[in-house]
Amino acid sequence: MIETGSQLRELADRVATAPWVGIDTEADSLHSYPEKLCLLQLAIPGEVQLVDPLADLHLEPLWEAFDRHELILHAADYDLHLLFNGHNFRPARIFDTMWAARLLGEPKFGLNDVLTRYLGLRLEKGSQKADWGRRPLTPKMIDYALNDVRYLNELTQLLREKLLSLGRLDWHRQVCERLIRDCAVPARSDPNTLWRVKGHERLSPTGLAVLREIWQWREKDARRTNRPPFFVLRHEALSEMAAQASEEGPDAVRMPHFLTARRREGIREAIEKGLAVPPAERPRPIVVRSRRLSRQEIALADELKVRRDRRAADLGIDPTIIASRGTLFALARSGTTEWEELMPWQRELLAPLPPGSPPSSDRGTDELPLDRGFAGEDFQEALLSSESLVRDDEEGPLMDETAAKS
Numbered sequence: 001m002i003e004t005g006s007q008l009r010e011l012a013d014r015v016a017t018a019p020w021v022g023i024d025t026e027a028d029s030l031h032s033y034p035e036k037l038c039l040l041q042l043a044i045p046g047e048v049q050l051v052d053p054l055a056d057l058h059l060e061p062l063w064e065a066f067d068r069h070e071l072i073l074h075a076a077d078y079d080l081h082l083l084f085n086g087h088n089f090r091p092a093r094i095f096d097t098m099w100a101a102r103l104l105g106e107p108k109f110g111l112n113d114v115l116t117r118y119l120g121l122r123l124e125k126g127s128q129k130a131d132w133g134r135r136p137l138t139p140k141m142i143d144y145a146l147n148d149v150r151y152l153n154e155l156t157q158l159l160r161e162k163l164l165s166l167g168r169l170d171w172h173r174q175v176c177e178r179l180i181r182d183c184a185v186p187a188r189s190d191p192n193t194l195w196r197v198k199g200h201e202r203l204s205p206t207g208l209a210v211l212r213e214i215w216q217w218r219e220k221d222a223r224r225t226n227r228p229p230f231f232v233l234r235h236e237a238l239s240e241m242a243a244q245a246s247e248e249g250p251d252a253v254r255m256p257h258f259l260t261a262r263r264r265e266g267i268r269e270a271i272e273k274g275l276a277v278p279p280a281e282r283p284r285p286i287v288v289r290s291r292r293l294s295r296q297e298i299a300l301a302d303e304l305k306v307r308r309d310r311r312a313a314d315l316g317i318d319p320t321i322i323a324s325r326g327t328l329f330a331l332a333r334s335g336t337t338e339w340e341e342l343m344p345w346q347r348e349l350l351a352p353l354p355p356g357s358p359p360s361s362d363r364g365t366d367e368l369p370l371d372r373g374f375a376g377e378d379f380q381e382a383l384l385s386s387e388s389l390v391r392d393d394e395e396g397p398l399m400d401e402t403a404a405k406s
Contacts, residue, residue, distance in 0.1 A: 001049075001050045001051075001052050001137075001142075002049055002050065002051040002052060002055075002057070003052045003055040003057070004055070004057075005057060005058060008051065008057050008058075008059070008061060008062060009061050011042070011049060011051070011062070012061035012062045012064070012065040013065075014044060014047070015042070015044055015062065015065040015066065015069075016064075016065040016068055018044035018045060018069070019045060020044070020045070020069070020070075020072065020153050020156075021042065021043070021044055021066065021069045021071055021072065022042070022043040022044075022071070022072040022073070022149045022152030022153055022156075023040065023041060023042050023043075023066075023071055023072070023073060023079070023149060024040075024041040024073065024074070024079065024145070024148040024149050024152075024405075025037055025039065025040055025041070025078075025079045025082050025083065026038050026039040026041070026132040026145060027082055027132060028131060028132050028133040029228065030129055030131075030228065031131040031132075031133060031227075031228070032133055032226050032227070032228070033222045033223060033226055033227055033228045033229060034223070035082075035228075036053075036054075036086060036133070037053045037082055037083070037086045037087065038053065038054060038132035038133045039051070039052065039053070039132050039137075039145055040053060040059075040062075041145050041146060041148055041149045042149060043072075043149040043150060043152060043153065045153075048146045048149055048150050050137075050142065050145055050146065052135075053087075054133065054135065059087060059089075063087070063089045066089070066091060067091075067092055069092075069093070070092075070093040070094060070095055071091045071093070071094045071095070072094070072095045072097065072152045072153060072156050073094055073095070073096055073097070073152075074096065074097045074098050074111045074114075074148070074152065074405060075096065075098040075111070075405040076094055076096045076098075076099075076176075076179055076183070077179060077182075077183045078405065080094075080179060080180065080183035080184045081183050081184075081187070083184070084183070084184040084185065084186075085186065085187050089184075090180065090184040091180060091184070093176070093180075094176045094179065094180060095156055095160070095172075095176065096172075096175070096176055096179060097111070097114060097152060097155055097156060097159055098110075098111070098114070098405075099172060099175045099176065099179070100156075100159035100160070100163055100172055101113075101114045101117075101159065102317070102318065102321055103163065103168050103171055103172055103175070103317065103321070104159065104162055104163065104166070104168070104317075105315065105316035105317045105318075107318075110405070111123075111148065111405060112125060114155065114159075115151055115155060118155055118158045118159070119151060119154060119155060119158075121151060123144075123147045124140075124143070124144060124147070125144070126140065126144065127140055127141045127144035127145075128144075130144075148405075168345075170345070171343075171345040174343040174344060174345055175343065178343060192283065193286070194215075195211065195212045195215035195216065196208075196211075196286070197211070197215065197235035197236075197238055197239060198235045198236055198239060199235070199236055199238075199239025199240070199243075200239060201285065201286075202239070202243070203239065203242055203243060203246065203285070204246055204247075205279070205282035205283060205284055205285070206246040206274075206275065206277075206282060207242045207243050207245070207246035207247070208242070208282060208283040208284070208285070209246075209274040209275070209277040209281075209282040209283060210241075210242040210245045210246055210270075210271055210274030210275060211238055211239060211242035211274070212274060212283060213270040213271065213273045213274035214238050214241060214242060214267060214270045214271065214274070215238055216270070217266050217267060217269075217270040218232050218233050218238065221263065221266065232263070233256070233259075233263075237256060240254075241253050241254075241255065241267065241271070242271075242274070245271045245274070245275060246275070250268065250271050250272060250275065253267075253268075253271060255267060293329070293332070293333065294334075297332045297333055297334065298332070300331075300332040301328050301329050301331070301332035304323070304328045304331055304332060304350060305325075305328055306353070307349070307350055307351070307352065307353050308322045308323055308328065308349070308350060310353060311349040311350075312349075315349075322346055322349050322350065323342070323346060323350060327342075331350070
């Protein structure tokens with residue numbers, strides 16, 4: 001374990017001259033609040049190391065050494081968020097082995113799955129939910145952490161070669177550049193939406209005012225006790241208590257039995273504060289207004305799905321990495337700028353099909369029954385009659401599914 005400044009500087013010198021570098025991170029998001037970087041795993045030729053960020057190290061020499069390399073990671077999005085928001089480090093280039101596997105059509109793309117598929121290895125994953133902020137680390141935790149980077153370069157060579165042979169290496173480069181753009185950015189928080197947890201959409205303005213105050217109480221309590229907010233009180237409980245308080249009064253609120261007397265009192269005070277908010281100052285429900293799709297736009301969305309599914313079937317990849325369902329609808333809208341947000345390889349695959357392509361009955365089945373497109377009668381009627389669209393939270397800036405790192 002690298003725990004001193006002199007050890008770190010010596011490691012940084014070796015990293016700077018290494019032909020390749022693989023990294024991974026471990027945080028304490030399940031055990032502390034706010035989360036922090038607790039461990040940095042690093043692999044270079046002939047060496048795997050653990051760096052201890054909790055040892056009050058000045059990590060700048062390592063960041064400068066990283067700047068010279070394409071860093072190898074698996075499922076890099078969380079690592080990029082953690083490194084940027086905690087240490088203001090943004091890599092110049094990365095190679096994400098998880099996205100390489102996805103672009104090659106692998107149905108299972110966790111690190112263990114990809115290592116098994118390409119290297120015949122199966123790693124012990126028993127420390128996934130361990131408390132990485134504890135010291136000393138157990139031998140089992142150390143072995144787990146080192147294994148996350150030990151085979152990254154060997155895996156990368158195989159994946160890169162296969163991507164190149166299939167003409168998809170540039171697709172992967174575009175994905176990695178987009179990951180850096182979207183993930184290595186400051187954490188954003190909208191004070192008007194941050195507290196709107198699951199169940200908020202069913203609350204009245206009074207209920208929303210109460211929910212906001214209970215959420216703020218929970219946030220302060222989580223920081224006071226250094227525990228993740230969901231360990232203090234789950235999201236659904238916040239919404240349930242807000243609904244009870246706004247509909248039946250504060251005395252009707254049923255608090256979870258495990259709460260301490262101090263927390264019960266804090267919640268009661270938050271409820272009273274929320275109920276006392278003047279009507280004009282109570283938050284309003286969020287409605288995302290959008291004009292109804294025209295029949296021509298629905299037909300275009302259906303055609304885009306046909307193109308996407310046929311191309312995905314021909315390439316042997318998951319259709320949603322070309323474009324999610326929500327993205328297809330956005331693309332079909334007249335005047336949209338969504339096309340500009342697609343990566344070039346995605347735009348290319350969504351271009352019109354060549355003459356003689358199979359009819360829509362041959363398209364894939366990931367989102368609708370085989371013999372139906374987006375213009376199926378029930379779906380079409382729902383779109384034509386709707387006056388608002390609910391925000392689609394399942395779809396991120398790059399992907400609509402979050403892959404596990406392991």
